[in-house]
Amino acid sequence: MDEKKAAILGEIPRLRRYARSLLRDRDAADDLVQDCLERALVRLDNWQTGESPRRWLFTIMHHLFIDQMRKVNRRGEAAMLPLEAGEAVAQPAEQVESIASREIIDALQAISPDRRAALVMVAIEGFSYAEAANILGVPAGTLMSRIARGREELRGLLDDTARRRAIRIVEK
Amino acid sequence: MIRRDFSERDIHMALDGELPSDERAAYDAWLDANPEMKAKSARFTADRTALRAAFAGVLDEAVPARLRKVVLGEAPVKAAVPRSRWWLAAAAAVLLVAGGLGGYLAGVDGIGQEDPAEDRLAEQAIAAHVIYAAEKRHAVEVLASDKDHLQTWLSNRVGLKLVAPDLTANGFQLVGGRLLPAGESKAAMLLYEDDKGERISLFVTVESAENAKGTYASAQDGPRAVYWLDKGYGCAVVGSLPREQLAVVAKSAYGQLLAGLAS
Numbered sequence: 001m002d003e004k005k006a007a008i009l010g011e012i013p014r015l016r017r018y019a020r021s022l023l024r025d026r027d028a029a030d031d032l033v034q035d036c037l038e039r040a041l042v043r044l045d046n047w048q049t050g051e052s053p054r055r056w057l058f059t060i061m062h063h064l065f066i067d068q069m070r071k072v073n074r075r076g077e078a079a080m081l082p083l084e085a086g087e088a089v090a091q092p093a094e095q096v097e098s099i100a101s102r103e104i105i106d107a108l109q110a111i112s113p114d115r116r117a118a119l120v121m122v123a124i125e126g127f128s129y130a131e132a133a134n135i136l137g138v139p140a141g142t143l144m145s146r147i148a149r150g151r152e153e154l155r156g157l158l159d160d161t162a163r164r165r166a167i168r169i170v171e172k
Numbered sequence: 173m174i175r176r177d178f179s180e181r182d183i184h185m186a187l188d189g190e191l192p193s194d195e196r197a198a199y200d201a202w203l204d205a206n207p208e209m210k211a212k213s214a215r216f217t218a219d220r221t222a223l224r225a226a227f228a229g230v231l232d233e234a235v236p237a238r239l240r241k242v243v244l245g246e247a248p249v250k251a252a253v254p255r256s257r258w259w260l261a262a263a264a265a266v267l268l269v270a271g272g273l274g275g276y277l278a279g280v281d282g283i284g285q286e287d288p289a290e291d292r293l294a295e296q297a298i299a300a301h302v303i304y305a306a307e308k309r310h311a312v313e314v315l316a317s318d319k320d321h322l323q324t325w326l327s328n329r330v331g332l333k334l335v336a337p338d339l340t341a342n343g344f345q346l347v348g349g350r351l352l353p354a355g356e357s358k359a360a361m362l363l364y365e366d367d368k369g370e371r372i373s374l375f376v377t378v379e380s381a382e383n384a385k386g387t388y389a390s391a392q393d394g395p396r397a398v399y400w401l402d403k404g405y406g407c408a409v410v411g412s413l414p415r416e417q418l419a420v421v422a423k424s425a426y427g428q429l430l431a432g433l434a435s
Binding site: 008 | 180181184185187188189190215216219220222223224225226227230231233235236238239240242243244245
């Protein structure tokens with residue numbers, strides 16, 4: 001097996017984690033990774049020697065994700081979804097998640113895709129600001145403001161969830 | 173020790189390992205002197221721990237065979253056309269979460285920025301519902317007993333062929349309707365009630381230029397709107413029913429409205 005392919009294989013677990021944080025649904029996330037891998041293999045020649053495979057692959061996957069999210073918004077694809085399909089997607093993921101994990105994953109899904117990606121890149125994937133800005137293709141200042149707003153938003157949603165839970169308990 | 177003013181921005185930088193090491197001591201001193209900032213930093217740190225924990229398990233999962241095959245060339249590599257439909261799931265998830273957490277999202281800037289038209293429709297519909305559904309004797313201008321007149325009048329004023337949906341199968345009877353302002357144009361509001369006195373309303377307006385669909389709530393415990401926008405009209409069903417029940421009623425109402433428009 002050639003070195004490039006071995007390096008790509010080694011990045012799959014990280015790509016899957018990033019995809020899962022963007023999309024939540026396990027199959028949908030793996031579909032995104034698959035699209036990313038297919039595109040990467042077609043463009044193997046674009047991968048410059050010495051460039052980190054992780055950064056190269058994350059850049060490809062991020063572009064796939066953001067392009068599609070934009071198209072969905074512009075074309076109103078979501079409007080074409082029958083209610084049932086949406087409901088099916090809302091089913092909780094099959095793996096057992098603790099309540100705390102489920103709440104934070106739900107909250108993460110609720111913040112805008114741009115902020116979600118920026119926050120996840122840095123807070124979960126451990127990229128530096130410079131690396132993340134490079135992968136996302138935005139200036140460092142934009143990245144920072146997305147991270148800050150993303151964190152604020154996430155915390156607000158979690159506070160909101162906690163408040164609602166408290167209200168439910170009181171009602172019992 | 174470096175002396176400078178710190179701000180919230182530095183909390184993020186410190187958390188992300190981007191604070192220069194020679195500023196760390198001064199930053200820590202600033203945190204100690206600002207309990208509010210210190211609490212904020214602690215919350216963000218805890219959130220990051222929770223985020224990492226929530227996704228940590230993914231790294232230990234076995235890599236699905238289909239992904240290995242793509243790389244190892246055991247499956248034919250297709251042109252890089254996204255044939256998978258993962259993004260539909262993403263879009264649906266956005267809509268659903270926005271419905272569930274709408275109370276919070278409504279107050280956050282930047283969230284609804286792509287789709288102000290549907291937010292506006294949903295907000296108008298909810299506002300009308302909050303005011304009129306609470307009225308005992310003056311909820312509507314024309315009663316359901318005068319249904320033919322109600323439909324003709326509202327159709328003429330709003331400017332589209334309006335047939336009041338029959339929601340008896342869902343347990344709701346038409347109470348009546350009224351004419352309302354909606355931005356620069358007009359809207360028809362149809363009010364329904366079940367035998368327990370629970371009310372829902374249908375808000376229909378011609379003012380719409382885009383396609384959209386979703387749910388929206390403007391307050392945490394307030395009524396929720398299920399809305400559709402299509403070329404030339406927008407419709408929202410508002411009520412405080414459980415989410416699934418409201419979705420069912422809304423779908424029935426929308427189907428009949430569409431049939432009425434086309435009749």
